[in-house]
Amino acid sequence: MNIEKLPTQQENFSEWYNQVIQRAELADYAPVRGCMVVRPYGWAIWENIQKALDQRFKETGHVNAAFPLFIPMSFLEKEKEHIEGFAPELAIVTIGGGQTLEEPLVVRPTSETVIGHMYAKWIKSYRDLPVLINQWANVVRWEMRTRLFLRTLEFYWQEGHTAHETAQEGQEETLRMLDVYADFAINEAAVPVVKGRKSESEKFAGADTTYSIEAMMGDTRALQSGTSHNLGQHFAKAFNIQYLDRNNELQYCWTTSWGLSTRFVGAIIMAHGDDQGLILPPRLAPIQVVIVPIYKNDEEKAAVLPVAEKIEKALSAFRVKLDAREEMTPGFKFNDWELRGVPLRIEIGPKDVAKEAVMLARRDIPGRDGKISIGIEGLAEKVGDLLVEIQAALLQRATDFREAHTTTPSDYAGLQEAVQNGWALAHWCGNPECEANVKEDTKATIRNIPFEMQGESGKCIICGAPATDKVIFSKAY
Amino acid sequence: MNIEKLPTQQENFSEWYNQVIQRAELADYAPVRGCMVVRPYGWAIWENIQKALDQRFKETGHVNAAFPLFIPMSFLEKEKEHIEGFAPELAIVTIGGGQTLEEPLVVRPTSETVIGHMYAKWIKSYRDLPVLINQWANVVRWEMRTRLFLRTLEFYWQEGHTAHETAQEGQEETLRMLDVYADFAINEAAVPVVKGRKSESEKFAGADTTYSIEAMMGDTRALQSGTSHNLGQHFAKAFNIQYLDRNNELQYCWTTSWGLSTRFVGAIIMAHGDDQGLILPPRLAPIQVVIVPIYKNDEEKAAVLPVAEKIEKALSAFRVKLDAREEMTPGFKFNDWELRGVPLRIEIGPKDVAKEAVMLARRDIPGRDGKISIGIEGLAEKVGDLLVEIQAALLQRATDFREAHTTTPSDYAGLQEAVQNGWALAHWCGNPECEANVKEDTKATIRNIPFEMQGESGKCIICGAPATDKVIFSKAY
Numbered sequence: 036m037n038i039e040k041l042p043t044q045q046e047n048f049s050e051w052y053n054q055v056i057q058r059a060e061l062a063d064y065a066p067v068r069g070c071m072v073v074r075p076y077g078w079a080i081w082e083n084i085q086k087a088l089d090q091r092f093k094e095t096g097h098v099n100a101a102f103p104l105f106i107p108m109s110f111l112e113k114e115k116e117h118i119e120g121f122a123p124e125l126a127i128v129t130i131g132g133g134q135t136l137e138e139p140l141v142v143r144p145t146s147e148t149v150i151g152h153m154y155a156k157w158i159k160s161y162r163d164l165p166v167l168i169n170q171w172a173n174v175v176r177w178e179m180r181t182r183l184f185l186r187t188l189e190f191y192w193q194e195g196h197t198a199h200e201t202a203q204e205g206q207e208e209t210l211r212m213l214d215v216y217a218d219f220a221i222n223e224a225a226v227p228v229v230k231g232r233k234s235e236s237e238k239f240a241g242a243d244t245t246y247s248i249e250a251m252m253g254d255t256r257a258l259q260s261g262t263s264h265n266l267g268q269h270f271a272k273a274f275n276i277q278y279l280d281r282n283n284e285l286q287y288c289w290t291t292s293w294g295l296s297t298r299f300v301g302a303i304i305m306a307h308g309d310d311q312g313l314i315l316p317p318r319l320a321p322i323q324v325v326i327v328p329i330y331k332n333d334e335e336k337a338a339v340l341p342v343a344e345k346i347e348k349a350l351s352a353f354r355v356k357l358d359a360r361e362e363m364t365p366g367f368k369f370n371d372w373e374l375r376g377v378p379l380r381i382e383i384g385p386k387d388v389a390k391e392a393v394m395l396a397r398r399d400i401p402g403r404d405g406k407i408s409i410g411i412e413g414l415a416e417k418v419g420d421l422l423v424e425i426q427a428a429l430l431q432r433a434t435d436f437r438e439a440h441t442t443t444p445s446d447y448a449g450l451q452e453a454v455q456n457g458w459a460l461a462h463w464c465g466n467p468e469c470e471a472n473v474k475e476d477t478k479a480t481i482r483n484i485p486f487e488m489q490g491e492s493g494k495c496i497i498c499g500a501p502a503t504d505k506v507i508f509s510k511a512y
Numbered sequence: 513m514n515i516e517k518l519p520t521q522q523e524n525f526s527e528w529y530n531q532v533i534q535r536a537e538l539a540d541y542a543p544v545r546g547c548m549v550v551r552p553y554g555w556a557i558w559e560n561i562q563k564a565l566d567q568r569f570k571e572t573g574h575v576n577a578a579f580p581l582f583i584p585m586s587f588l589e590k591e592k593e594h595i596e597g598f599a600p601e602l603a604i605v606t607i608g609g610g611q612t613l614e615e616p617l618v619v620r621p622t623s624e625t626v627i628g629h630m631y632a633k634w635i636k637s638y639r640d641l642p643v644l645i646n647q648w649a650n651v652v653r654w655e656m657r658t659r660l661f662l663r664t665l666e667f668y669w670q671e672g673h674t675a676h677e678t679a680q681e682g683q684e685e686t687l688r689m690l691d692v693y694a695d696f697a698i699n700e701a702a703v704p705v706v707k708g709r710k711s712e713s714e715k716f717a718g719a720d721t722t723y724s725i726e727a728m729m730g731d732t733r734a735l736q737s738g739t740s741h742n743l744g745q746h747f748a749k750a751f752n753i754q755y756l757d758r759n760n761e762l763q764y765c766w767t768t769s770w771g772l773s774t775r776f777v778g779a780i781i782m783a784h785g786d787d788q789g790l791i792l793p794p795r796l797a798p799i800q801v802v803i804v805p806i807y808k809n810d811e812e813k814a815a816v817l818p819v820a821e822k823i824e825k826a827l828s829a830f831r832v833k834l835d836a837r838e839e840m841t842p843g844f845k846f847n848d849w850e851l852r853g854v855p856l857r858i859e860i861g862p863k864d865v866a867k868e869a870v871m872l873a874r875r876d877i878p879g880r881d882g883k884i885s886i887g888i889e890g891l892a893e894k895v896g897d898l899l900v901e902i903q904a905a906l907l908q909r910a911t912d913f914r915e916a917h918t919t920t921p922s923d924y925a926g927l928q929e930a931v932q933n934g935w936a937l938a939h940w941c942g943n944p945e946c947e948a949n950v951k952e953d954t955k956a957t958i959r960n961i962p963f964e965m966q967g968e969s970g971k972c973i974i975c976g977a978p979a980t981d982k983v984i985f986s987k988a989y
Contacts, residue, residue, distance in 0.1 A: 100551055
């Protein structure tokens with residue numbers, strides 16, 4: 036472990052982010068530019084995210100499958116907007132088994148096209164609908180500026196792809212999965228998110244409408260944390276996904292897609308972390324409780340270690356780890372597990388053993404305020420309660436932070452200032468030119484058009500024209 | 513559903529295999545030659561395989577991570593045998609983001625090289641050892657002759673990669689994971705396997721020694737179902753994976769790798785299936801129990817369906833499905849679920865309701881012999897017992913089949929005949945020429961050198977030279 040101090044978030048948020056990831060061993064740079072190795076501790080967070088989402092997908096009637104990594108180049112060209120959006124980002128296989136391929140193969144940047152091709156083959160009648168399939172997969176987009184978790188050439192995600200009889204069912208599915216993402220973000224990751232519609236310029240290449248959940252990071256920038264697309268009949272027409280309806284007439288399906296990626300690990304790091312490192316929400320933390328035994332000599336060790344082991348057993352309902360490493364001091368271990376964001380630390384030394392007590396230290400409340408001494412009896416119950424409390428406290432803190440950094444400027448000058456350090460809520464007329472002006476003047480973009488604020492009309496904060504949509508302007512990752 | 517009869521296994525085992533996979537909706541051909549779509553029912557089997565293996569990996573101290581899809585071409589060239597083995601099978605990305613790449617990227621056929629590169633970076637001291645990492649991933653090998661699950665361009669697998677202080681620890685790990693595979697195959701998949709060492713000509717490109725588990729399929733061919741490689745210091749030297757030992761001296765690590773793939777789904781299909789279709793082992797079956805309600809009119813339906821629903825609830829500890837589809841006859845459903853290999857079927861009609869009983873039908877015992885009428889009370893317990901019984905019966909049947917088709921020929925003529933319809937156990941002198949002769953004369957190869965038979969020396973069945981190894985000769989997938 037690197038023993039230099041982390042840069043503070045104030046000093047350099049970006050450098051803080053990079054160093055936390057590497058020092059906490061979440062991920063590392065791969066030898067290929069822009070690619071990432073997700074190390075065991077980082078992957079364990081992703082596995083917990085997968086479990087929480089997969090359960091929600093299954094509860095809403097979805098099943099998993101696996102579609103191929105390689106897509107014929109011609110498939111992407113079938114949907115005009117889709118290929119325009121993805122063409123600059125493609126990785127292309129031109130050689131296979133020592134031969135130059137007749138048709139180059141694209142390494143999937145997303146799978147609408149190849150899945151559309153299969154759905155056209157599988158779907159015959161309204162009886163086959165809806166088709167509700169998800170896949171957990173790796174995808175590749177040739178990004179120029181990359182950052183661990185946030186934007187890498189290869190990343191991991193789930194992509195849901197569904198086909199429906201009617202436009203209404205497609206829209207319901209699109210919003211249902213947006214709700215699933217928001218529920219996951221809020222209740223599993225303790226990351227408060229705003230659900231809304233993306234502007235035309237920010238929507239998915241090939242979608243009718245894209246919806247997103249947006250979260251505020253610790254430097255007040257926004258992070259798009261999950262998206263759900265109503266694809267209308269774009270891909271159904273491009274790939275001939277048709278079904279015989281109840282009147283025996285051939286109709287095109289209505290399709291959707293929705294995805295959440297390892298980018299979300301970045302959201303967790305940046306929404307909750309502090310100058311000491313990560314703070315992981317208990318529900319997703321690979322280690323929820325770490326036990327650090329404290330002793331100065333063999334005699335103390337003989338008194339302390341067996342009790343520490345007993346506590347480890349008593350807490351087996353949690354993801355618990357006893358840190359019995361010999362070559363490190365307790366102080367070093369405290370720092371190490373703080374860096375790694377373990378929500379709760381249990382310290383136990385000879386005096387605690389004598390009192391039949393332990394010291395509990397909350398990661399989310401640094402220093403003495405976060406420490407309580409508590410009897411060993413009934414410890415498991417207390418730990419369970421505290422983990423619930425920490426989970427709730429993280430959500431509350433992130434929500435408070437977002438609210439404290441969200442303003443409603445009344446004119447364009449105010450907007451320009453507001454987006455330098457936070458989110459600005461303001462009316463927008465819907466004109467892409469106004470949107471582009473803000474981007475040019477401030478680097479902020481329209482994150483989404485939140486559901487909860489619609490209905491109040493006003494004047495566009497940029498051009499003054501009548502506006503029905505109130506939107507979030509913010510710099511973003 | 514296709515209503516034509518399946519070809520029997522006798523008529524055409526290969527065609528039986530292809531049709532079962534497609535009709536039971538396990539997998540389908542992707543638009544790219546040799547690639548596969550694993551459909552939800554097939555993927556659910558793989559997910560159950562993943563759970564069973566992953567639990568065993570974690571119990572033996574392993575953690576999961578994710579390494580990149582793309583590997584610089586130069587990496588593969590660092591280990592001479594490795595590149596010789598894999599060069600003809602590579603898929604190569606030459607274009608990224610619209611530009612021709614300076615160094616082509618290989619789509620990983622396996623990850624020893626890139627993982628070796630990272631281990632060299634991460635491992636400093638003996639304190640960092642052992643490193644015990646697994647990844648669940650897709651890999652690509654440009655195969656010419658492909659078959660669903662058995663040999664596809666892209667396939668899914670897990671690959672474990674470990675690094676150790678000593679040769680002995682590396683060997684222990686290699687054998688430990690072979691044991692894990694055998695335990696999984698026998699106790700989860702009900703597929704009896706033989707553990708043994710591969711001959712030099714059949715070992716992994718870059719390994720010191722390769723071990724395998726080999727299973728007999730329903731046509732008596734062998735299927736290599738999992739492999740574990742002792743890599744010695746080959747990759748440690750090629751990638752400079754070094755550590756400071758307890759005397760502060762720099763040493764090369766000893767590494768291993770081991771993998772089991774979606775090929776195993778093919779093993780399950782071919783080890784257990786019959787002329788009616790799949791027979792899935794209860795522990796891995798996506799649906800363990802299917803309930804088919806039987807009624808002729810609305811009145812009967814009103815009597816039967818609520819009871820069927822009550823039974824579904826009562827069996828919620830199992831993976832249970834109530835097939836309430838309206839547009840199909842019970843007979844059609846029976847065939848459909850038989851094709852899909854569901855281990856246990858519950859039939860319930862008006863007469864059963866009147867008796868407060870149901871009819872249970874075992875998939876592994878066709879016809880009347882597999883049927884029993886049983887009271888609804890205590891059904892869950894009976895179902896649990898029966899699933900255990902079916903699991904054991906499948907293992908017994910596959911073991912009996914293997915034994916019935918394994919012979920010990922006494923001369924070369926006998927060997928040539930024996931491998932036409934089964935496995936032959938015989939002594940082999942260790943000379944690759946003898947091995948090559950058998951392959952040329954019979955198409956059979958040495959599957960492995962089983963642990964359990966060593967120690968008896970004799971004469972090579974091909975050349976008559978003294979031989980210590982007794983081996984399995986067989987045609988193989």
